[in-house]
Amino acid sequence: MARSVAAPDLEALRRGIRRRRLGDRLFALFGWACMTAALLVLAALLVDLAIDGLPHLRWDFFTSFPSRKPERAGILSAWVGSLAVMGVTAAAAIPLGVAAAVYLEEYGPKNWITDAIEISVTNLAGVPSIVFGLLALGFLVYVLDLGRNVLTGGLTLAMLVLPIVIVATREAVRAVPFGIREAAFALGATKWQTIWHHVLPYSMGGIATGVIIALARAIGETAPLITIGALTYIAFLPTSPVQAEWPFLSFQWLDDPFTVMPIQTFNWISRPGDDFQGNAAAAGLVLMGMTLVMNGAAIWLRYRLRKRVRW
């Protein structure tokens, strides 16, 4: 090269740097805006529901059965039904999910059975909820002949949320340091004693978080229960589990027909005309309240655990 290197044009360089830094800031702003836009939709949804629904949200609304007259229709059978179905779901999904997760984390040898279980859990987590409805209709209702009742509804939702419980439990169990297990083994504990007295208690917070999230998901599910015919007019409650006469306990409620909150909401939305829209909004608001409280509890629990536990 004949000429020496020209002194860099400082002004041009600075302009370039300024331009890039401006781009940097603009993108940060844009990213923030995108995120806020998503959150604003959530806010708009809540406000819209509140405007339409709050006027209907009186005490009567919780203590009345559905009715043909919008101003007298309430959600008594729906919230009691949701509670009953959640009871069955929790009773089935929690022990089954925790047991399956403990097996996969603590026992499962590296073989094709373990692989098959892992693959089927991953696969189940991605199955659309309506397919669980078809499973309930074709298998629980027509093959096992369980009937279209609380038990069938609860089991359907339990199958739906089982992967959530399993994945959460596995993560919680995996987070318990191996030294804890070794210490227990060194004192002569058996494998199960180690798990029961140490691993499970220490992972209880994580498991509880997963269970709450699973139940929050289940309580809002509509589609899998529609296929088993839960969209009927229900103006009565399931039989009380506590009876005045011997044997005082009754499981008749498992066999009773039911409706749940999201189905009652759907029922009111899909009525022609807009008489019932206020009821739908009020029921939707109650449903949102339930899921928000449960999700909030899960977030709080997770936050507390992360702050407190230091292995």
Add this chain to the structure above:
Amino acid sequence: MATRNALRALGEHVIEAGLLLAALSSIAITTAILYVLLSESVGFFRVVSLVDFLTDTMWTPLFADARFGILPLLCGTLVSSGVGLAVAVPLGLTSALYLSEFAHPRTREIVKPFLELLAGVPTVVYGYFALLFVTPLLQRWLFPDMPGFNVLSPGLVIGVMIIPYVSSLSEDAMRAVPMELREAAFAMGATRLQVAARVVLPAALSGVAAAFALGMSRAVGETMVVAIAAGQQPNLTLDPRQPAATITAYIVQVALGDLPHGSLGYLSIFAAGLTLMLLTLGFNVAGWLLRRRFREAY
């Protein structure tokens, strides 16, 4: 002592067997799903030929002249989830880039749970929102002639619903990119935007693609939003402003009526369910393969 130890060892085996049984339940559920879908679909395909099912352009199972072409339902499903993805991909990806590369860790801790809430809202509430808030809004400002039932509005709402799936999986992939790559770029004088766009995004690409595939799978399987707001009218059109039915909405529509067990209408929802299952399985497997690739990269 010896008998006690023997008893204890036996107990351990019993417990392990019980746990294995619980773990096998997931295989049992998967098998039951396949069994139900396949066995009822076999009954359906005895009457309706597979060729008609895949090529006929009409879906009128409840008419006297019943025709069973899945194309209109498939079209409704793909258009509604396409609209959803068109919302969720840019918003979810930008949010993920922002959260992973720009935001203060504390902002991330606070915002993420709120973003995740979007996926926790009951879908029936989203349906209400689409039908009675988004559609009137669109009619007033953008498309005055759009019918009250249309695919656009539930599609948009589905998009918002799957933002958390897209953003949190993408963010995981971005945070898995080793810090050294970023530091090298910063040392060369790159800005955060340059690092995000030219280093982090390409390195996390397969994970991000996996997030899109899983988001698509969610959108395809979404039921209540479209059942409420899209009109339940099978319609072979690519125009999202038209009413249409999706595979999921059709299943809901039939389930609402009281079709006798074993009738062709009853069998048809299982054939539709099988199609849906294959569709989502395709996206899930694609997502899973892509994700495995990004996990192995570093």
